[in-house]
Amino acid sequence: MIVAGITACGDTGPDDATSQRRPDSGAGGEDLAEIQKRGVIHFVRFEEDSLGVLPRNQIVSQSNIELARRLAERLGVKANFLVVETPQQAMDMVVSGKADVIADNFGATKERGEILGLTEPLMEDEHVLITGKNGPDISDPDQLQNMEVTVLAGSLPAETIQRFAADNPAANISVRELPLPKLWPLLLNSIDKKEPVIALVPRTGAEALARLRDKIKIGARIGEPVPVVWAVRKDAKKLKTRINNFLTKTLVTEVPDRDSDWESIKESGILRFATHNGPGYLLWKGSLHGLDYELVRRFADENDVELQVIVVPESTDLTEMVESGQVDMAGAVTTITERRRKEGVEFTIPILETSQRVLSHKDSPPINSLRDLDGRKLTLQVNSAFIDTARQLRKQGIDVDIKTAPEEFSFGDIIGAVANGKFDATLEDSNLAEVQSALYPDLVAGVVVSDPLPQGWMVAQGNTSLLQQVNSFLESFLASEENRAMVNNYFKPNPRLLKAAKTRIQPGDPLSPYDELVKKYALEHNLDWRLVVAQMWQESNFDPGAESQVGAQGLMQVMPRTAQEMGFQPPLFDPEDSLQAGTKYLNWVRERLDEELPADERLWFALAAYNAGIGHLRDARALAEQLNLDPDKWFDNVEVAMLKLSEPRYFEKARYGYARGEEPVLYVRNIRDLYRAYTDLASGEVARKKTDDFILTTIFASRPLCDSAPQDWSLIKPAASHLFDAKTEKSILSLACFGSP
Known part of the structure; x- marks a missing residue:
């Protein structure tokens, strides 16, 4: 299923990118042959983040942006993405030839179909009421008496509820339209309140919210279901046909029950991979990343199968999912252990190896050897892998005191407690110890306390065909320079982040070459x-x-x-x-x-x-x-x-x-x-002459900031104090904000 959420069906708000991003050249609008001749296809979309939310159970290649990229590959052209604020802007761009395809969750209506060429539906959505656990009964639209319904500004749900309110004047329904950055936090933050908001959103968005907050109530549908489509110019018939063929062939809405052997995977064309959201699978800057994700995606691409990622909570046992045949493989930076093997899985060759290291307060006696741990207290989470390591240290004769943190303490809480001196010491993965030391200057990384622990993916025992296929891929890829760079990216501290902010520039010297x-x-x-x-x-x-x-x-x-x-x-x-x-x-x-x-x-x-x-x-x-x-x-x-x-x-x-x-x-x-x-x-004497004009220009160009003038002045003052004395601050700010009297 296509990723859809609060912004499904072409819903958008002022939070999205502006029309300033429209290209000044390279206009589109031609049919297929002209696009291929041009070598670029221009897609337009609404959402600022291509994935909208983190995909937690779907075929990851089926987000709109991934589908668009793959379509471009099939056409043999480059993909160019443009972002607009509203569906109307997107429609205008396609009609005028500035874009070729609306590649987003675009709601199909009769009026839109008269202007644009609409593809076959990718999915169907509907508009439903939602509220929090303490909200009113919303199971029947007739219950909406004297109530306010919140919607995304300029969206199809907004049109739907406005139409419903007009058709039912006796209900006295008021409509509150909000832009996306205000709507989403409002919905999440009101769930537990005594009087939560009532909203009308696409069902896909409601279900996404319900996965994040179990106290969401999903109520009645209002209006008819809406097909979700892509759109092209009305006369771009060949392009529309090619898109329809591509989407029909590519979209898979359900993975049939089947065995997990390699032959069955190839026959179905889908690889099912279970993981936890974390370092191995994450959304970063609008794109999917993570070591497990990138590796398994490469494996899937190399073998020409789609990748379905099933993301489950940390409390869900990946081992059981593999052993029971719910998925083909699983991994989330998973340590290879005999206990897991006894539960019915086999591991691939190791993908990564990590050791563990002590973290303690800088003012405490240093822990540079195992013997330095004698008499020290390690505070750890009760079910963490670090507990096993600490117990092994005691078996080796190290007189370390093992303390379990209160149940409500997260690992981050433990790190913070060591940094502020509440706890004596704790353990951390070696690759992250340096990062923690940079985050908390009072922390110091000490002795390595374990051998490197191997990590790999799990397949069901007896599934030798899949295991051999995966191991063959890993043996080749893990030896590559690309893999070493990838591991460093995810599991080594970023040297630019850890580098102290220092400058050796002297007053009057350039700050940079640019x-x-x-x-x-x-x-x-x-x-x-x-x-x-x-x-x-x-x-x-x-x-x-x-x-x-x-x-x-x-x-x-x-x-x-x-x-x-x-x-x-x-x-x-x-x-x-x-x-x-x-x-x-x-x-x-x-x-x-x-x-x-x-x-x-x-x-x-x-x-x-x-x-x-x-x-x-x-x-x-x-x-x-x-x-x-x-x-x-x-x-x-x-x-x-x-x-x-x-x-x-x-x-x-x-x-x-x-x-x-x-x-x-x-x-x-x-x-x-x-x-x-x-x-x-x-602000030194030599540099001052070069910056005074810039400072003044900045002040007088800052009128949008004038509502918070005292804070703004505090930012400007360190570099501009020589220009104004305390008596003139108020008049200067007044002049900057309101112009000449």
Whole structure:
């Protein structure tokens, strides 16, 4: 099934990308032969995150964006993606020839069919009422008496409820339309309240919410079911036929019951792989990543089968799923153990090996050898693999005291308790110990306490045909340089994140080789150029040829798909192209955030979203509110929630799932520290003459920020205090905000 959620059926809101991303050239609209001659097919979509939510039980290649990419491959052309705010904008782009295909969950209506060529339905959706556990009875539309129904602004559900309200005037139904960034948090945060909101959403969105919050009530359908389609220009008949043939052949809505041997897998064309959301399978910057996912996806592609990923909670036993034949294979960075073998599975050759290491407080006696553990206390989760390691240490004669943490303590809580001195020490995977030390400066990594533990995938015992096929693939791929780079990407600390934010620039010296370019594009998007320089250092260390394992390119490490949506064609190794795309994207992210946020918080949130994706930021803000933290403050509040999104009890209920929370936390922290250093340098006497005009221009260009003038002034003042004394601050801000009297 196509990924669909709150934005299904062409529903969208102001939160989506702006029309500024439309290309200035390369217009589409031609039929198939002309598109193939041009060599590029232009897709237009609504959602800012291609997957909408983390796919938890589906064939992963069947998200709209993946289907579009595969269609382009079949046509022998490149795929270019454009993002718009509303279905109407998408329709206008296709009709005018600026785009070829609406490749998103587009609701088919009679009116739309008169304007566009609509494909065969990919699925059918309907609009249903939802509310929280304490909400009213919504099992019958007639119950909607004197109630307010919340919908996504400009969506088909909005049209549906408006029509229903007009047809039933005695019901006195009021309709509240909200943009996407306000609707989703409102729904999630009101579920447990005494008077939760009532909303009308596509059923796919309602079911997605119900998977994340078990207290959601799904009620009556309003209106008729709506076919979900793609769309092309009305006269593009050959293109429409080719798309219909492709979708009919590609879409698989149900995997039949079958055996798990290799012959059965090939015959069905689908490989069923079970995993947990976590480091092995995660949504990052709008794309699927993770070591298990990338490896099994390569295996599936190499053998020309579709990959169906079944994501289950941490409490679900993957071993049982494999042994019972529910799936063909399973793995989630899974340690190879004899206990699991006795439960009916066999393992592939090891994919990865990891050891374990001690973490303790820097002011405590160092633990640099096993004997240093004598008399020390290790606090661990009761069911963790670390408990087995600690018990093995005692068997070896090490007099270590093993303490189990309170049941409500997550692993992150234990790490934090060691960092603040509440617990003496704990254990962590060696590859993550250095990351934890960077996150918590009071932590120090000590002795390695275990041999490397092998990890692999599981297949059912006796399934030798599948095991041989997978092992043959792994033996070849694991020896490659590509695999080594991939393992480093997922299981080694990012050296740029761990590098201390330092600067050796002297007052008057350039901050970077690209200062003039940075000033040009920072000013264009109302950004402080020194902040952009700090971000550029964090992203690429000023290396224009930098390319990350996940494909981010250039000085600003912009993902190719994001660059396309900003109107720039990858690759982005040209410094000017990268800076243009990066500053435009940072500004776009900032504009997606609440306007009432203080300017400095809006900036930190924008940087976090630039790094991790706006979806994970929204999850973190929603979680911060649940944890009684301030969802409008990054440091010591939302950053705390972001770290918790790597813990199962939190990310299993998050829309975007597991997040590598330490990355955006360190990212924002490092940029802030370097920005402060650059600000101090740029306000020195030598640099001052070069920056005064820029500072003044920035102040007078900052009128959208004037509602939070005191906070804004605190950001500007360190670099501009020499320009104004305390008596003139108020008048300067007044002039900047309201113009001449």
